[in-house]
Amino acid sequence: MATDKKDFRVKLSLIFILAAALLFTAARTTLFFLNGEFFSSMQGKEIFSAFLNGLRFDFSVIALFMGPLIFLLNLPVKSVRWVKCWAGVLLAELVVTAGFLIGDLIYFPKVNRHIAEEVVQLSNDWGFILSYMVTQTWLPLFLLLGGLGAAVWALARYADKHFAPRQWGWGKNAALLLGIIVLCVFGIRGHLGGGKSLGVADVYNYVSSPAGSALALNGVFTAYQVGRKGAVDVVNPYPAEKAIPNVQKMLLSSDETLLNEHYPLMRVRKDVPSTPKHNVLIVLLEGWHPYYVDGLSHNGFGATPVFDKLIEEGVTFTNAYAVGQRSIFGFAAVFAGLPWVPGLPMFGYGLELASLSPMPKHFLEAGYYTFFAQTSHRGSYRLCALASYLGAKETYGWEDMPQLLPYQKKAPFGYDYDAMMFASDKIKNRKEKNFMGMLFTGITHEPFTSTLPQFDKYPYDTWEHGFLNTLSFADWSIGQLLERAKKDGWFDDTIFVFVADHTSGGPEDNSLKNRFRIPMVIYAPKLLKPQKIDHIVTQNDLIPTIYRLTELNHPYTAFGRDMFDSAKDRVALVSDGVTIGLVTPEGEIRHGGGKVLYSQAYTPDFDVKKAEEKLLSLDKTAHTLLTENLWYDASYDVKETTNGK
Secondary structure, eight states: OOOOOBOOHHHHHHHHHHHHHHHHHHHHHHHHHHTTTTTTTOOHHHHHHHHHHHHHHHHHHHHHHHHHHHHHHTSSOOOHHHHHHHHHHHHHHHHHHHHHHHHHHHHHHHHTSOOOTHHHHHTTOHHHHHHHHHHHSHHHHHHHHHHHHHHHHHHHHHHHHHBOOOOOOHHHHHHHHHHHHHHHHHHHHOSSSSSOOOOGGGGGGTOOSHHHHHHHOOHHHHHHHHHHHTSOOOOOOSOHHHHHHHHHHHHOOTTEEESOTTSTTOEEETTOOOOOOSEEEEEEETTOOGGGOHHHHOOOOOSOHHHHHHHHHSEEETTEEOSSSSHHHHHHHHHHOOOOOTTSOOTTTTGGGSOOOOHHHHHHHTTOEEEEEESSOTTGGGHHHHHHHHTOSEEEOGGGSOOOSOOSSOOTTOOHHHHHHHHHHHHHTOSSSOEEEEEEOOTTSSSOOOOOGGGOOSOTTSHHHHHHHHHHHHHHHHHHHHHHHHHHTOSTTEEEEEEESSOOSOOSOOSHHHHHEEOEEEEOTTTSOOEEEOSOEEGGGHHHHHHHHHTOOOOBOOSSOOTTOOSSOOOEEEEETTEEEEEOSSEEEEEOSSSEEEEEESSTTOOHHHHHHHHHHHHHHHHHHHHTTOSOOTHHHHHHHHHHO
């Protein structure tokens, strides 16, 4: 009996759409059950709303990426090869989407949000991504690719056996294609009313909490929206003319004066000559969390004996905060005084186009030897290029550093000890009297790798055990750096700054205080008396502090103030993907730009409205000054250099 043949392209299109919708829903359901602690605050009504309205964001992605392929599939082409080609591409797209959603599920617990700006950063590190996929996720990769191959083969066989082109007139074909276009437009827009198409910030029209937004959104949507713009949409309604004066009061110290009314945060100390002295070495610590530092948490992990001693002998800031959850944000804050808020591109992907206040350059102009070294490759996150842009005379990556020890396995982000000894060599052989150096460590970046046998105190069976092993090596490396500084004679006159770029791991606590609080110690026992400072500071406060400690009185702009200045209540502005947050001495809030999403009081007198005004003022000021290029007057550097000559 002959097999019936017919044109099944419309039916196949609907199957693909339904399969994609089920895939997103399955990912959302899995996310919900795998992260029960994070979603525990949500009630039934909000959960239902997140699942229901999440379909808006799912179908927006489906319409955007699958819609054009479905349109091509349904063109009145009679060849079976045409059908097999576009059906195969649609199958591949489903598999890629599945792989991305799996990656998002793996990533989500680390930062409690979907992949967003990370997709921009990772685009520059394809080598690491491919290596990680092959070595760490080979099984799901094999299953996905195997499933794709089997599905394409089965679909091709089915098409050969059952496909026959439809015998429609041009009118019916045109109506079908027009219908596909209309559905794609409505799907991408996500609503029937006026205004823009769905953006990430629109999630807060349907949910009212960070947990709700995370459940409604999906990683494909957030990665695409942020990746295509380098930023998320801005919805902060607070007027800039009120925000900027508010922030000036928060950030300017009493002995500082503004130089130009057109640059509202560019300042200099009044009537103080610039007589720079002392060396500066900033060590940016990859992913350190106070929870694992016994000197801060007293948890007894035993992984940080060197750093615990620094805490006792140095100036320790017990309430210090990172500005974000990615390394590039910590780099931008520490070395350039830059915040990162929704609506701004990332540093290295557009933010550097604004005129910035370059700390290394200011020290270079003062006669310092300036350098930057990172344990990872030179191209990683473009940090070497960015450090050079900021004024580092020399920049180095893993390629430049000899391996000094017989490590058991190759670490994907290099070895802290090698980088610290390499930097020590550069410092020892410098021609200039003083130096200003920057080091970025990497051994504590996952996937965690065995270094030397004596540091493998735990089996590599959990994230925490792997982290503690590499943390022990990182801590030992710091001790070796300090011993080398003493041996080579530059210890006594050097201000060491040890600060984490962001946190990793720690307790299952989604508070801003847990997720953004970092270790920060200024260590100069020959210059500064030991003390513990408990008021709030952030990475953005380092530039004003370093300028004062070294007596470098150069005009600068930074989104912070001297960390030793406790004259005013201090706050920490943090960015968490599509939301922003503020930590104050009395409590914390999260904000979606249009409304407060969450608040937590530390003291009975916490004023949420007052905290919201501070947060919106900081956010609006940062966005306004950086997008309108009113951050820093770079011509002043030229004048200073000319006058110096």
